[in-house]
Amino acid sequence: MDHPVTRASDGHTHVTFDDGLALECGTVLRPHTVAFRTYGTLNADKSNAVLVCHALTGDQYAAETHPLTGKPGWWTTVVGPGRPLDTDRFFVICANVLGGCMGTTGPLSINPETGDPWGTDFPPVTIRDMVRQQKRLVEHLGIKRLFAAVGGSMGGMQVLQWAALYPDALFAAMPIATASYHTAQNIAFHEVGRQAIFADPDWAAGRYWQDNRIPARGLAVARMCAHITYLSEEALTRKFGRRLQNAPKDPTEAIDLFGGMFQVQSYLRHQGSTFVQRFDANSYLTITRAMDYFDLAADCGSDLAAAFKGTRTRFLLASFTSDWLFPTSQSRAIARALNRAGANVSFVEFPTDKGHDAFLLDEPDFHRTLAGFLRGCAVHASLGA
């Protein structure tokens, strides 16, 4: 890589832009930092870059051990040598989103005007703001056109926004398990999570950093609620059904029937307690709101096709049969709009019982389709092998 990177005190590879990022809300963030990771090698004409956009609680550590959890990256099934996003061939970039908590400017960052963390004073950000910041990073890396952008869930929203904002800077787009707007039900589930955080006294009106505490209970409840929506009923039944396990020796649990608890209860609690060790509550508030605000058609007179008018980007839309959070009907609506816009679009629904999370899991058909689509695009882009 021939571009400068600096290493922040928190250890995340990043770049800081001293000029401002003008947000949709009117605030100008100055300076602003993007923490990112790259995998593979940028070729000489800088034509093999693939941007991976992460979901709500994801981060830039897509294809390597996570520095906080020690667990494999969240998309090692897709990104790596010989994987669908083949790092022997592509230069893969993954950046922590604006408002995140893994090094990119967000509520944990210092507000230069106060010298304190932004906390809840961090301005509201949108998917468009995230994408505009990513564009800055891509330009900073000397890349004029991305070969592809790919992402699931909120990552897919970013991909759609990229295609709408920068059609000439994006050869191929792969929005996965996503939607062009957040539905009332999506918003409702996020609202429950936010209310759970607000309800935690340790949230302290967002200034929990002052007492060196975190609203761990509220954030865990938010995560548990969200986690259910990432799975399907079938997957929960297959994994846990009504099987019992011994209850923990916690007086809170003393009244569970006959001293047992359901495995699914234990699983959810584990999801909640591990999440709070790696995620910031104010980031969770900021990013869930960004998703809720997202409505790509609203910027174009409620006509989603207009958002993609004249686009030459090649699209692959993917959905999963048991995903009830971002159901196939949402991807189908995007496909229709793209067709109305005359775009080159493929749309595949993959049968699976794994729910929304399928895009993160071992889904061979899905992975073969990603790989095949990219191969085809590489031919059309005259991208050397």
Added chain:
Amino acid sequence: MDHPVTRASDGHTHVTFDDGLALECGTVLRPHTVAFRTYGTLNADKSNAVLVCHALTGDQYAAETHPLTGKPGWWTTVVGPGRPLDTDRFFVICANVLGGCMGTTGPLSINPETGDPWGTDFPPVTIRDMVRQQKRLVEHLGIKRLFAAVGGSMGGMQVLQWAALYPDALFAAMPIATASYHTAQNIAFHEVGRQAIFADPDWAAGRYWQDNRIPARGLAVARMCAHITYLSEEALTRKFGRRLQNAPKDPTEAIDLFGGMFQVQSYLRHQGSTFVQRFDANSYLTITRAMDYFDLAADCGSDLAAAFKGTRTRFLLASFTSDWLFPTSQSRAIARALNRAGANVSFVEFPTDKGHDAFLLDEPDFHRTLAGFLRGCAVHASLGA
């Protein structure tokens, strides 16, 4: 009515049994109280009694103004003169469930051994325990056989349990929008609600009554999460979509984009805040657990048909197309088991976009079907007009 009723200091009509109720967990509740309401007149041969079983957060005030909220009863669409459960014809009984908080023995009741409220020391109860207590009430009212039992959601679980436990004491059974067991997803959503309550410091390990506080924030979050599951995505979209309203002047909300908030957020918050004024958190824990424990087939070697073997009860099963909490597939499985058991069973799925809550709402087809089924049963039971 020719039976004695007493009026407790809290104003709920009730009967107290001085002999004990032996619970499935092994505890004997002595004494135990059932708070109940009746509508209509019991006929001379006591053959026109219909038991209405309420859902998780329902109570005995099915067909009259609620004493705490001042709102109409929860099933005034179904119970009343000229309604499907015609109180000019039937004697309708509705009792607050065991573990409830509207006068029936539950966590708010005094533990005679300590002189304090039971709180979290209240023993775990099951749907079977609830039904066995209801049977005591029915016998106390001098009724040997119910003409019918009817209920939706957890009320439907009670109806199924009635039919399995007391087939000769039940002429007709109407389990609505229900299931013969709670799925992993059902349990998971309840677990989120319970964790939200546990996370509230005002819950105080269940002894919140000591400080005259209630875990209002945690209970509100639990209610909000549950409420989403009672509605369908279509209903939420129809009612709220992505429409905005002005945000409340609450500093918590200052960062909502452009000072607005989604209507669905406001709606959910209202659901949460009104619920905590009428419901006890420890009751919520007790009753959600009772639902989670429910698995009617588990008592019969995993064969649901065996639970109904030889039954002469007439069944009407009802489900609603957009109900994803207790989907039609669950009612269909019950219908199949009843058919295997040689039972007399009708099963109707009603098209609606109202989700699980449809059983509480204005659904004329559903109401006509209830009325018609009861008319037919009355003929077969030789019940006078």
